[in-house]
Amino acid sequence: MRLPIAIATVVLGMAPQPAIPSPIPTPTNHGAPPSAPAPVTWGVAPSSPRGPNGRAVFAYKLDPGATLTDYVAVTNHSAHPVTLNVYASDAVTTSQGGFDLLPATQQPVDVGSWVSLTARTVTIPATSRVEVPFTVTVPANATPGDHVGGVVASLATTTTDAQGNRVAIDHRVGTRVYLRVTGELRPALALEDVRIRHRGSVNPFGGGEVTATATVRNTGNVRLAGRPAADVAGPLGLGAGTVSGVALPEILPGNAVRTTVRLSAVPPLFRLAVTTTVTPTPVDGQLLDPYPGATSRRMSVWAVPWSQLLLAVLVAGAVRAFVAIRRRRRRRAARNLEQAVAAAREQGRAEVATTAVGATAETQRVTTVGAGTGQSPDAAPAASATAPEAEA
Template sequence: MTRARTTPRRRASGLGLARAAAAATVVALTLLAPAAPASADDVTWSLAPGDGGLGAGRANFVYAVEPGQVVDDVLVVTNPTASPLDLAVYATDALTTPEGHLDLLPAAQAPTDLGAWIETSASAVHVEAGARVEVPFTLRVPADAAPGDHAAGIVTSLAATSGDGALTVDRRLALRVHARVAGDLTPALTVTGVDVVAHGTPRPLGAVAATVTYTLTNTGNTRLVPTESVTVRGPGGSGARSVSGDLDEVLPGSSVRRTVEVTGVRPLGRATAAVRVDGVAVGGAGATTAAGSATTWAVPWATVTLVVLVIVAAASAPGLLARLRRRGRVTPDGRVEPGAAHR
């Protein structure tokens, strides 16, 4: 069972969505696995798309539409508990947060994209204990809708007030809505603000860790599932170390700030970080690539310190031996005679 987020607040707040899978099909929110209940304290309910002409057993709502098209669909709300529920129902826009998670606009912020195109048949729904209620809604695509992917969520919300009435708690559950408007699809990414910091080590000749940060922005009009590769290398490409992995889906117009730790870097004076991100559009709508780089000093201070100490010791040794000889503590063959100066 997937638990709903309980958010204490004085005003309405945003709703977290799940990380999206790297697949052509849409996945459900963190707050709602398909047809699974979400609970907060002793309150539980679940959401699912209604079965009908648009499909059966859907995880959430996915549409391929034309500008000006109208789509009618149904949200099913199920209350498996022994108490009735009164829920608010509304639609709002989705986005990718700077941390890379899918989320919805705060409840107090009006939607301007897909969330504004969706009208539910009611703004509130009463669900008796053990019952289910269908909530029809209509998606009206504007005639001038931009081609590409648009994302939203249909939210159900249960508001409760604390004992003194000063604190409101929202318990929310939502299903994602994706609409791809017909037209030219242009996957695009940018990598900007690349920075690299090489950390020190107390071990002479030891490797260090480097922290690479950058901003990834989906500048195209398709949902993208990125794969990143971050490499840190020394002068001439020496001692290259790489980290790679898949990232969560990034919605069009959203930016994600990435921080990547690369270990095993050899501090050879200068270090260059190279970032490459390959993005695959959801639904097989093409792919794109973006790259960026930055350079920093990576001085092996522990090794430098050790070398300096050795040089100082080597430079000081002849003078030290000469002073010891003058004091009679060193024989001509280099042996030290304890107490020789006091004979």
């Protein structure tokens, strides 16, 4: 029965592999429960015929058609013998920027296929080391530039997953191989699948966030790192700003990583122009000639100030309500004043009418008294004055 194969664990150019369960069964002791499996640890390093020589990686610069012989030291740090598979493979850059090798079941087509080991399986005694020779043969038609891979020693084990299935796991420890084939170098990075997104803020007095996400691909033939950045500006250059993203790790030729640059406190100016840039940088202090230039992509994104518009609507509504209330109060005050003036006029008219009526009544009373004596009030004294003269 074939077992499902899990993704292998690869550690390249590092310390010995941490302890894992040994595939060697541990016998029971007089019916007692089996003890825990003895740990297995091993390490892989560049070597000479007499042992490791201090190199961290295999680094070569060869012409097409060249051949060389080198050694890899495989050390068993365990207290019992261990049998390991030793082979070479091509390297890849993961989408997160990690360094990995092709799965053991996948045949290499680049530098991994150029490495020939004298032995594919080695049995190493307890706490011992073996030096395994290998040959690197560069094809005559090899393309110039960097070809990256690794030499690994692996131990296959089986385990049971949560569903009870038997799973084969390939534990691998290795060291990197950097091989540069002489010829014209073309260092270059490119931006692919650039996506710009704006997210507004509920705070009308704060800016939103613009994220620029892109795939950075090494389109040249030299391994490169990089520094991403993003610029943003509104109409007429308003609200311009720039920010640098996290430095990119080593990207192997033909491989790519996904990166994101975030710009915060960006004012929502309806339409924003966002320029995403990546600047190539060398790795391991290597000199690049010619030095690659930066590459950019310019895109636009809508940044509607919804919270600001809502605030403006609320403020406009409040102002309109305030003006309406003031107008109603003024109209009410004007009506009250008109009513008071009208009431005062009516009261004045009533008082004038009352006065006129009283004067008319008095006049009528006086006229009535004069009519009873046959004389007017002014004629009576004259009659009295002339009476003595008549007697004389």
